[in-house]
Amino acid sequence: MELIDLRSDTVTKPTPEMRAAMAAAEVGDDVYGEDPTVNELEAVAAHMTGKAAALFVSSGTMGNVAAMMAHTQRGAEVICGYQSHVFRNEQGQLAQLCGVQAHPLPEAANGTLPLDLVAGAIQGDDQHHPITSVLALENTQNMCGGVPLAVDYMRAAGSLARAHGLKLHVDGARLFNAAVALNVSAAELVADADSVTFCLSKGLAAPAGSVLCCHDEFIKLAPRARNALVGGVAQSGTTAAAGLVALRSMVERLADDHAHAQQLAHGLAAIAGVKLDPRAVATNMVYFDLDAHVAQTDAQIMARLREQGVLIDFLYAPFSRGFRAVTHCWITAPMVERTLAAMRHVLAT
Numbered sequence: 001m002e003l004i005d006l007r008s009d010t011v012t013k014p015t016p017e018m019r020a021a022m023a024a025a026e027v028g029d030d031v032y033g034e035d036p037t038v039n040e041l042e043a044v045a046a047h048m049t050g051k052a053a054a055l056f057v058s059s060g061t062m063g064n065v066a067a068m069m070a071h072t073q074r075g076a077e078v079i080c081g082y083q084s085h086v087f088r089n090e091q092g093q094l095a096q097l098c099g100v101q102a103h104p105l106p107e108a109a110n111g112t113l114p115l116d117l118v119a120g121a122i123q124g125d126d127q128h129h130p131i132t133s134v135l136a137l138e139n140t141q142n143m144c145g146g147v148p149l150a151v152d153y154m155r156a157a158g159s160l161a162r163a164h165g166l167k168l169h170v171d172g173a174r175l176f177n178a179a180v181a182l183n184v185s186a187a188e189l190v191a192d193a194d195s196v197t198f199c200l201s202k203g204l205a206a207p208a209g210s211v212l213c214c215h216d217e218f219i220k221l222a223p224r225a226r227n228a229l230v231g232g233v234a235q236s237g238t239t240a241a242a243g244l245v246a247l248r249s250m251v252e253r254l255a256d257d258h259a260h261a262q263q264l265a266h267g268l269a270a271i272a273g274v275k276l277d278p279r280a281v282a283t284n285m286v287y288f289d290l291d292a293h294v295a296q297t298d299a300q301i302m303a304r305l306r307e308q309g310v311l312i313d314f315l316y317a318p319f320s321r322g323f324r325a326v327t328h329c330w331i332t333a334p335m336v337e338r339t340l341a342a343m344r345h346v347l348a349t
Contacts, residue, residue, distance in 0.1 A: 001309040004335045008313060009174075009257075009284060009328040012205040017249065018242040027237035030056070037237030041244050045211040048247060049175075049196055050187030053219035055212045055226060056240055060085075060173045062229055063197030063212040065093045068134065069228070070221035071167045071195070074099035077130035079121050081107045083143035085171055086136050097229070101130050111141030112153050115160055122164050135161045138171040139189065140178045146285025146326075148178035151188055158192020170196040173210075177203055177283040180254045194218065203254050203284060204246035205329050209239050253329065257284040260327040260336050267340040273347045286325045287315070294347065298323075301346055308342035 005011045014022070028034035042054040057063045064086050068078060078094055080087050082104040086094065094102045105117050113135075123129040137157060139149040154170075161168040170190050172178070175198040179186045190196040195214040200206035212222055226232070265278035265286045276288035296304070298314050301323075305312060315322035325339070 003309050003311060004331065004339055005311045006313075006325040006327065006331065006339065007311050009202040009326045012202070012328045012330060014207045014242050015205060015245065015250075015329075018206060018245045021241040021245050022238050025237045025241035027235040029234045030236045031232035031234055035235060035237040035240070037244065038240040041240040041247075042211065044244060044247055045198075046213055048186055049190055049198070049213040050185075051190075051196070051213040052216040053214060055214075055219060055222045056236060056243070057197075057210050057212055057226055058208065058230060058233070059201075060171065060197050060199045060210040061090050061093070062226065063210045064090065064136075064169070064171055065097055065229060066212055066222050066225035067169050067195045067197065067214070068094060068098045068100065068136075069225035070218055071169060072098055072100045072133045073131075075130055076100040076133040077103050077123060078134040078136055079103045079105060079113070079118055079132060079166075080136040081105060081113050081138060081141070083107050083141070084136065084138045085142060085173065086138070088143070100133070103132070107141065107144050109144070110149075111138075111144035111147040112149055113137065113157075115156055118157070118160060119164075122166070132164070132166060134167045134169055136169045136171060138173070140174045140181075140283050140285075142173070142285070145280050145287050146174070146177070146283040147280075148181045148282055149189075150182060151184055154189055155192050161192075161194075167194040168192060169194065172196045172198040174199070174202055174283065176251045177254050177258070180251065181258060181283050195222075200243040200246050203257060203328055204243075204250045206242040206246040207239065209243050211243070250329065254284070257327040257329065257331070258282075260284075260331055260333060261286050261325075263333060263336045264325060264327065264339060267336065268343065271340070271344055271347060274343070284327045286327075287322060288325075289322055290347075296346075304346045305342055308345060310339050310342045 046054040
C-alpha cells in the first residue's frame, strides 16, 4: 500500500528534474566562492527576496542561528513569538550558541506578534537589562496554523523595529507559501526585513538546504557565523542545483498544495468527532483537534491511520488533542479523499 505521508512538507523527495540537475551540476569550492551553481542560487534567491546578497546554508535552523549571531552580541535580547521556531524548536540556540536571551511573547490568533506588546517589551537603557537587538518573526507561522503574515503587518513591524534601532529577522521557512497565499511577491513581504531565511527543502521539494538573504553589510558577517556552526561545504553545487530548480519551477505550484489543504480541511470538518474551522486554513497546513468524547487515544488513532496507509503528525501543548496534516507536491486530490475515508473509518469504529 502506498503511504500518504502528511506528517510534514519536509518529507518531499526531489523531482526528476532536480535529480538530473544535481547530476549535471557544475561545481567548485564554495569556501573560496568558486562554486558557480551556489553563486547562481544565491543570486536568484537575493533577487526573489529583494535583498542585496544571499548565503546558501544547510538548513533553516542554521540560517536563523547565523542571522542571530551576526545581528547580536552576547548578553543581548531577541523578541520572538512563544510559538516560534527560533524559540521552541532550535534547542535554545539563542542561549547555547549566540549567548543571547529570548524574550517570547504570545502570538495573536492570526500568528502575528501584537506590536503593542512588542513595543512594551523593548528594553530601555537601564544597565541591569539586556539590550534588545532583534525582533524575530515567522512567516508563515507554523504553530499558529501555517498562517501567512500580511504585507501591512510586516511593514508595520519593520517600522517599529527601525524606530527602536532593532534588526528585523524573518524566519521564512515557508515564505513562498505565504507569498502565494497572499498573492504578493516574496520581496514585498520581506521588504522591511534586515534578514530572512527560507527553506528549499519543504514545499519547494529540494532534498536539502536553505538560503539566508540580507543586506550587503550583513553578508560579510554571515559566512563567519556559518563557518563557526558547521564549516564550509566545498562542492555544494550539487545540492544548490536542486534548489535552483525549486525556485524556478516549484513556487507557483504551491497553490495546488493550498487547494488540497482546503479540500482536506472541509472534509475533516464534516467528520463527527473532529474539531476544525476550515476558515483557519490559509496555506498547506491543517491543524485539528478531536472532541473529548472520542474514546481512542491519540496514539491509537495514529496507529490505526497508519494501518490505513495514512501518516499524520501529533502535536503537544497548547493543543488538547491536536494533530497536523501538511500537504505538499506529492499529495494529490485522490490521496486527500483516501485520507478522509481513513479518518471516517477510524473514528467510526
